[in-house]
Amino acid sequence: MAHIAQIWRHPIKAHGREPMVNARVETGRGLPFDRQWAIAHEAAKLGASEDGWHSCRNFSRGASAPLLQAMRSSFDLATNTLTLTHPGKPGLTVNPDLAADQARLIDWLADFTPQGRPAPKSVVRADNAMTDSQTVSLSLLNLASNAAVGEKLGREISPLRWRSNLLVAGLAPWAERDWVGKNIRIGSAEFLIRKEITRCRMTEANPDTGLRDADTLGALRDGWGIQEMSVHAVVVKGGDIAVDDEIEVL
Incomplete structure (x- = not known):
C-alpha cells in the first residue's frame, strides 16, 4: 500500500529543509511554513501582486547557486526563529521577519552566490507559500x-x-x-x-x-x-x- x-x-x-512527523494542512494552502519566505536577488522585479505570489525568477535558487542545496534548517514556531546550517560555514539563527536579522541573513548568504549571478538582496514573506506555481x-x-x-x-x-x-x-x-x-x-x-x-x-x-x-x-x-x-x-x-x-x- x-x-x-x-x-x-x-x-x-531554496534555502534549507527540515523533516516533519505530522502536519495540519488547510484548503488551498501549502504545508505550514513551507516556502513561507524567499530571498529576492538584485535583479528581482517584484511588482504589484494581488495574492502575494511572485515568479521564482525573482529569487535566489539552487538552479543558479547550487551550494544552496546543502543547506539545512530548523524552524522554532514559538520564537519565529529559523536556524540555518551548511557544511561550508558556521550556522546562523534569525527571525526572518525582523529587519536587523534580515540584514544578518543576507550577509550570511552572500558566499553562496557564484560570481556573475545576482546577489541576494532582501527577504520576502509570502501570504501563503512562494511555490514555483x-x-x-x-x-x-x-x-x-x-x-x-x-x-x-x-x-x-x-x-x-x-x-x-x-x-x-x-x-x-x-x-x-x-x-x-x-x-x-x-x-x-x-x-x-x-x-x-x-x-x-x-x-x-x-x-x-x-x-x-x-x-x-x-x-x-x-x-x-x-x-x-x-x-x-x-x-x-x-x-x-x-x-x-x-x-x-x-
Missing part, C-alpha cells in the same frame, strides 16, 4: 521513481534533490503520473493531483555537498523523454497528515 514515508518543509524557498500546492515524490532515475545514472541518488514535501513509498516507478487529475486522501486531508512538476538544474546538486554531481535532467530525458519529476498536490479538503499514513486514490 502506498504511504507517506517522509514529510519535508523548506521554510525559506501560482496555484499553491504540496509536492509529492514517488521514492520508486527516484530510484529509477538513480538506476539510469548508475548510482543511488538522494530523493532530497527534488525538494518535495511528501515522499511516498509502496508505489511502482512512475505510478504517480497516473494520479494527475485525480483526488487522493492522506490521513483526514484530500488533495487534487493537479499536474507533474517540470524540473530545473537545482536537482543536479548533491544535497549533502551542494556540488553538481549528477545529470538528473539528462537521465529523465534519455530514460523517459521527460523533464518532469513528482506531482503538485493541491489541498482540497483540510485535515491532518502524518508519516506512515496510507494514500487512497478516490
